[in-house]
Amino acid sequence: MVNATTASADISARPKSAEPKSAREERFESQSWDALRESGNPVYETVRDIFPDKNPAELPADRGVYHEIDLTPGTKYCVTRRWPLPRDQVKAIDDFFENRRQAGH
Numbered sequence: 001m002v003n004a005t006t007a008s009a010d011i012s013a014r015p016k017s018a019e020p021k022s023a024r025e026e027r028f029e030s031q032s033w034d035a036l037r038e039s040g041n042p043v044y045e046t047v048r049d050i051f052p053d054k055n056p057a058e059l060p061a062d063r064g065v066y067h068e069i070d071l072t073p074g075t076k077y078c079v080t081r082r083w084p085l086p087r088d089q090v091k092a093i094d095d096f097f098e099n100r101r102q103a104g105h
Helices: 004-013 021-030 033-039 042-047 087-102
Strands: none
Touching: 033 042
């Protein structure tokens, strides 16, 4: 969820050389699945059957495969972000996880 503090941090942390928001939105729209489908790009024809039209409402069955990453003893887990996400991406991520939560995940 974006609040006033996060929003002001997003504005102040954005480099002056960054593209305008309208240009980012236009680029984002031009890279959507619908834009690829309407472009007639041959890539779409080769992958259209791979991706579902809607996200499934449940997780796939457990296949019994588990992976672990062994950290060097004494190291600490840390999360760093070089650049804060734009508000529209934060909203998309929040919406995705809210939909997953409502679907029972």
